[in-house]
Amino acid sequence: MASSFREVLKSGKFVITSEIGPPKGTNIEKMLHHIDLLKDKVDALNVTDHQSSIMRFPSIGGCLTIKEQGGEPILQMTCRDRNRLALQAELLFAYTRGIRNVLCLTGDAVLVGDNKAAKGVFDLDSTQLLKTIRQMESGKDSGGNDLDGTVEFCAGAIVTPEAKPIEPQLIKFEKKVEAGAEFFQTQAIYDLDNFGKFTEYARQFPVKILAGIILLVSARMAKYMNENVPGILVPQNLIDELASAPKGEALNRGIEIAGRMIATLEKESICHGVHVMAIGREEMVPDILKAAGLAT
Amino acid sequence: MKSITKQKPFKEIEQQLDGFDRLYIAGCGTCTTMTKTGGREEVLEMRERLQELGKLVTGWIVIPTACDEMTEVAVKENNGAIQNAKCILVMSCALGVHKLSTYIDKPVIPALDTLFIGVEDSPGCFQEVCAQCGQCVLGETAGICPLTACHKGLLNGPCGGTDNGKCEVDKEKDCAWTLIYQRLKEQGRLDLMRKYHPPRDCNVAPRPRTIKIT
Known part of the structure; x- marks a missing residue:
């Protein structure tokens, strides 16, 4: 990949990112397969950081592999598991190994994961992590001490456009922009009208918005997400559309829906790009992009 | 301010008391009386359960405020029964357990877990x-x-x-x-x-925290 992710964001092209979920264990074959499959089809690949607080192979490990394979990694960093020393140390390491993109997240609560007795650290929050990155770029660590060799990252964050009430989320969004976020990946969105209102508002800020697209594989999954995942709202018409699919066809219907949404987002210039999350079905991402008319 | 406590699972209390056939029980008349975890009623219930296990309870007390200095007086007044026991089972918060351990030269065993310092926002509902x-x-x-x-x-x-x-x-x-x-x-x-809040100073008062009022 010739240009950096930051250059791609600035280029004005419709940006496509996706993500890789590392394994729970040392069997990295599937992860390698997914990286191989997606690295040339998207502009950058996130690697999740113990997503849902499930202990897994680390994000940095997946990112190094993407880099080795010639892809563009986005290092996901949550504040849940490391204090400010460990976070900064990992940023130094990542930089020396050619990783140039970081997504700063607060991180899910330990309690929703599979090591429920662990300590949730949250020494920094996502906004403070963004500020820390910018401070490190100026040559100082978070304690104000000189660095021997600095870093430079394209830093991103997340936002939940469907959260209720929305205003506290927007206040936080603006704090993240001020703290140095250059791009935002959103929580999964399904209601494009509502999302359009958010991007209309976000346009006043010098940041790129990548709409979160989660592949729906069944009506059941859609209902489950509505009931259990904060900030996700799948409208009834999409649930009905999935439910009406012939037996065995729900997944294809989900791919169609995702493709259609991405195509609309691009055609109507609602946002600057998409972040496609297939959660365990990464091999479907090329089909989604094809359905969106974006396959390369 | 109330120290909010919860009784440990009885199995854990039993394990802690393994090897101690004679014991003395101390409750607290302040926080654990209010939270019904170490008042008179709970102390007597604990005595009964331990007796059923074959333990000899040499005596019991509900100290007015176990974390207070007056606890030393209560300990002295009950010295006979305490000396007769091999350990003290304490049904106060950890502050009381700590205080008792400074006055009694015998193992001090907590019967409760101290959860947090809280306020009662509605009857029986405590919040940190x-x-x-x-x-x-x-x-x-x-x-x-x-x-x-x-x-x-x-x-x-x-x-x-x-x-x-x-x-x-x-x-x-x-x-x-x-x-x-x-x-x-x-x-x-x-x-x-x-307004942006910078990272907190986690060591504004390094642990263990102490202060001398002058």
């Missing part, structure tokens, strides 16, 4: 409202402490796990930042929520 961090931000957060009331202790606003004013760890639990937002909005002080 202060984590005693040493850097109070309540003036900027409408009197609601985000370090305590937010599960993640976030200082710069809500995480993405909040929805409809509830927290991702418990749909019954209010999101602290939604409460702070609502109250600041009512007060016309939402600008405070836009």
